[in-house]
Amino acid sequence: MTRIAIMADEKGWHTRQLQAALRARGAVGWCVDLADCYIDTTAAWHGLVIPGFGRELPDAVVVRGIAGGSFEQVTKRLGILHALRELGVPVYNDARAIERSVDKSMTSLLLHAAGIPTPATWATESAALAQRLAIREGARRRSLVLKPLFGSQGRGLERVGHVDGAHRGVPPLDKGFGSLAYLQRFVDPVSEPGYDWRVLVVGARAITAMRRVSSHWIHNIAQGARAQPAELTPELAELAERAAHALGMDYAGVDLVPSASGAPIQVLEVNGVAAWQGLQRVTPFNIAQAIVDDLMDRKMPATPAVLRPGRPARAHG
Template identity: 75%
Template sequence: MGLTVAIMTDEIGWHTRQLQAALRVRGCIGRCIDLADCRIDTTAAWHGLVIPGFGRELPDAVLVRGIAGGSFEQVTKRLGVLHALRELGVPVYNDARAIERSVDKSMTSLLLHAARIPTPPTWATESLAQAQRIAIREGAAGHALVLKPLFGSQGKGLRLVGEVDGVHHALPDIDKAYGGLAYLQHFLPAAATPGFDWRVLVIGGRAVTAMRRVSAHWIHNVAQGARCEPAELTTELAQLAEGAAQALGMDYAGVDLMPSPPARPGARSRDGIQVIEVNGAAAWQGVQRVTRFNIAAALVDDLLGRRLALSDGSGRSKVSRRA
């Protein structure tokens, strides 16, 4: 009998259907589970977890597709379930440590900086006065900033700070909309018209495909209306994306990169391509439209072949984790 893989997701749709189909091809079962429905119960089984649909057993592997937002306590419990599964010997792809590093944008920036991956200068502070001083200082040096929610995604909540195209954008009250934290990063103006960034998909430590996200707006997320175009996976893009994924300890990652704009007179220049964000539960529907191979199959093959050491032609007996 094939292995049973828990697909942790708060949303069933195209991505989960793709993963389930790829698992069926490999003789496995993909079962969609919402981490919000999982719980800790030390009286229920030897391992102390309750994973819906698994009774007293545990999944043979876990593939994390998405984690629902919630209170600090709720998210802590959901990540705690993933931590516990890893400690119990269940391969978790990506595991909770990697997800925590990528969800927290300030930690992503810190780890990229420590690994010497080119990334825009970044600040995270709880002091509005200090954030204002940073904005004034950087503005004097010719740099506008982007204010981002620490845990945001899909381009939501991004705000310009400073002067862009002759318009001044004031720093908003961070207590009201940003949880009392200013996460600020150098704004990279478009290097071409229209502007674009790259999304590179890394699977098992290797960059496998890339696309350009093109938009007349300065935010290039597909969820904000950007269009997807094929992009050559150059050596530079691949090396930067692979280095970023390695710095965060990711099994798979969607790495966002941007070209540096031409330096303005008097401004400090940072040449080349820079890594903007690293996504630990990256969607791939957009990049699939410009990629010839099946991405879900590549993810499943990496999970089974690298993490579980199962080859396409081998017998796959189910691992027992009974009491």
């Protein structure tokens, strides 16, 4: 039987959805925390220990979540994903894609380089430069969003610059921001309440979308926004697909925001381990099944893994 490792730092609704979708394809999904995986070059020919897989490697890996930790711990966890890919195991999304999306500044840089509309962005270790940017933008009656570089679900965001008619400076960067300022120009809402879109891209194709509506300027479902069905227009689909392609994603949750009349829709973020529970409530088909089908149909051809000399080929699927 095909055995898939679901890399997740916690079990819950998403892992159960993936396991059910894998069972529907005659496969089994085994939840593994990357923190529990390690390197042991005496344990097996490949040098990895993946709990639940003995001396073998999984047939494929779905990355659902990576726990935070020290720089060394996160490096090791991503290193396991890099190693699995180099050993011929399909990894969905692989470590390269996750590194590009977890680092918001790299996401912004790659979107900009690909010509995708995205808000003006700055990332600097200089607190003085961050303050000057807030003053300059504030003088033009603009505000900036200060975000933790590795944050998620809308946690820890602050607006600086021109906010509610007054100037708001950049807070100390060593308190919640890792001594680094990642600043993104705030896009004023076009309606009240405001909204943005989350578009899910699977296998290079946008498959579903929702509007996230909130009276607050943060539109994450985890921060209380309401999920509403949204038409997946050609413009939304194209922008989301281009954004996922720019970061090399197998699947991605792409956040887009409307701009003032005549201005293009802008891509805010691209999420490489995107949650989809809120999106599932307004989507008529099974999202987990779409992800599993793409993994098994596109990423798991019957070709041998990359093995060291002398090892028998192991076919996927």
